[in-house]
Amino acid sequence: NAGVTQTPKFQVLKTGQSMTLQCAQDMNHNSMYWYRQDPGMGLRLIYYSASEGTTDKGEVPNGYNVSRLNKREFSLRLESAAPSQTSVYFCASSVQREIPYEQYFGPGTRLTVT
């Protein structure tokens, strides 16, 4: 099993450009998540999908959209990138969106917006 995979690993965008971050999991998990991690701050939830066909906003959804393409894949889209979106983005999955939370994280995408 590959676990949770993310593409790309690194990306540099100019302000105003758009891009989609891809995430896939092969563990048959129901729930998937997108987080951002900034220096000096903990992981912050952007969007999540509790189950296939549903998506919900997290703590910091502004400037992002998501698509739960199928049970395996959950993508994050930046429509018009801003320097404030420079961050490391992590996708995660779990069997369910309730206790106990054993989330599996991908390796991350390091995004720089200039």
Added chain:
Amino acid sequence: GESVGLHLPTLSVQEGDNSIINCAYSNSASDYFIWYKQESGKGPQFIIDIRSNMDKRQGQRVTVLLNKTVKHLSLQIAATQPGDSAVYFCAETPRDDKIIFGKGTRLHILP
């Protein structure tokens, strides 16, 4: 407000010694806690969890202690090894569908 913090941003420990990483949480409604390990350039990795009806839980070389009276959580790593070098952070769940992550403590292993 809700917050999960760590007492020390960096902890240096001699190889072979035990490490203790601390975490303070502020939401008394939190009833489930998780410790993660994050190695450089990688995503967080689940280490161990504990529910609020327990005060101690042991895993392989790791022990989590929970003191609800003072809202304090700690992670103990026995016989610290070079591979334990990472950032460790705790997370709390003030309700079933919400997780709040702390900022992290970097564990540095001295040879």
